[in-house]
Amino acid sequence: MTEHNEAVIKTDALIIGAGPVGLFAVFELGLLDIKAHLIDILPKIGGQCAELYPEKPIYDIPGFPVVTGQQLVDNLLQQIEPFHPEFHLGEMVVSVARHESEQGVLFHIETDAGTRFEAKTVLVAAGGGSFQPKKPPIPDIDSYENTSVFYAVRQMESLRDHHVLIVGGGDSALDWALNLQSVAARVTLMHRRDEFRAAPHSVAKMRELVAEGKMDLLFGQVTGLEGANGQLTAAKCKGMDQAAFRVPCDRMLPFFGLTMKLGPIAEWGLNLHENLIPVDTEKFETSTPGIFAIGDINTYPGKLKLILSGFHEAALAAQKAHRYIYPDKRLLFQYTTSSTSLQKKLGVNG
C-alpha cells in the first residue's frame, strides 16, 4: 500500500477479526488493562454468527440454554462496552510485520484501506478467514478483474459514463444498480429469475426505473466475456430458456454473496498447517512471539472449532499478552465477582 492517509494508530493490542472470539478477547484483555482495536473486512460485527446464521439458535454456549447468532453478538458487545473497543470495519488486514526497537517489540499492521497501526501485541481471531466476494466461474474472468470486473465499488465516480452490467438479485446488486443508475452511461441489471430477495422498496424502485426506460433489466446468467487486455466489451449470456444473447458493457459487477478465504494471513510469516495457525495450548501463541491465534483460525491437538473453546483461548492468550505489555507488573488472579479493582474496570463499582 502506498496510500498513507492517516496517522499511525497506536494500541496495546490489535485484534484481527471481530467474530465472537475476537469480541470476547476485548473483555479478557480489558480486565488486564489492555486496550484493543479490532479490524474486520465485513461491514458488520460478529463474524460467522452475524454473517452466516444470525437467526439460528446456538445451544452450547455455557449458561445460555439457547441464544441466536445475533443475540450472542449483541450480548458480547454489551459485555465489552466498558472497555470501549474501537472497530475498523470494511477493512482487510494485508500486512503484519514485527519490529524490534529500543522500546521493545512493536508490530506494524496495515489494512487494504491504508490504515496503519502500531501494536504491542497482535491477536489473530480470523476464524475461517476473510469474508470475501464469491467469484463466478466464468472463463477468463481473472484477466478482467480490477480493470473491468469489480466485486465491490469503492468509488462511484470510477464508473461514471460506463456501461455497467450488474449481476445478481440481492441487496448489493439492487443497491448498486439504483446508486449507479444516475452516474453510469447505462446500467443493466441481470438476474436469473424475475424475483428478487433484495429489500422490497429497492425492488420497487428498480422496476420503476426500468419502466421509465432509465435502466435495463434482463433475465439470464453470464457464461463468457468478450474483450481484450482486460478491457471488457460485452458479456455472453444465456437466458433461462438456454437461448444465447450478448450484452455490450465495459464494466461488470457480479454480486453472489460472500465466502471465507484465508486471504493475506499466509503472507505474515506465521507457520501454517492446512490453512490454520498452529499454537501452543498454554498461551495460544503462534510461531512469532507476541502474535497469538485464537478461535477457528488456530489448530492444536484436540482442537474443537467451538465458540466456547475460542473464549477459553482468549482468556489464556490475554494472560501472556499482559506480560508483553506490562513486563514489570505481576498478574494477580482475581474473580470478577469479588475483586473491587476488576469491578471498577467494568464500571459496576462506585
Add this chain to the structure above:
Amino acid sequence: MTDVTFIDHTGEARTVSGTAGMTLMEVAIKHQVPGIDAECGGACSCATCHVYVEPEWMEAVGQPASMEEDMLDFAFDVRPNSRLSCQIKISDALNDLRVHTPARQS
C-alpha cells in the same frame, strides 16, 4: 441405509450411504465427498452445497422452498434441476439418488 451417488464435474461418481433423515449435504460431508463445501453447515445461507439433480430424480426430490430458491441466487450456473443439498432430506424414497456437483462452489 440410503445410497446416494455424487458425480463430480469430471464425471467421477462416488456412491455413499446415509441414514434417513440426514440431509444430502451431511451425507456428502460425512464421507468427505469432494465438490460440496457447505460453508454455513446447512443453515441455507451460503449456497456452497449446490447440486444438479438428475432429471429422472427431480420429481422424487421435489422443488426448492422459497428460502432455498432465494439462496440459489448466490450459486453459479443455476439450472432448472439445481438444489441446495443441505435442504434435501434423504429417505427410502431417494435410495440410489444421483446428483452432479459443479466445478466450483465459491
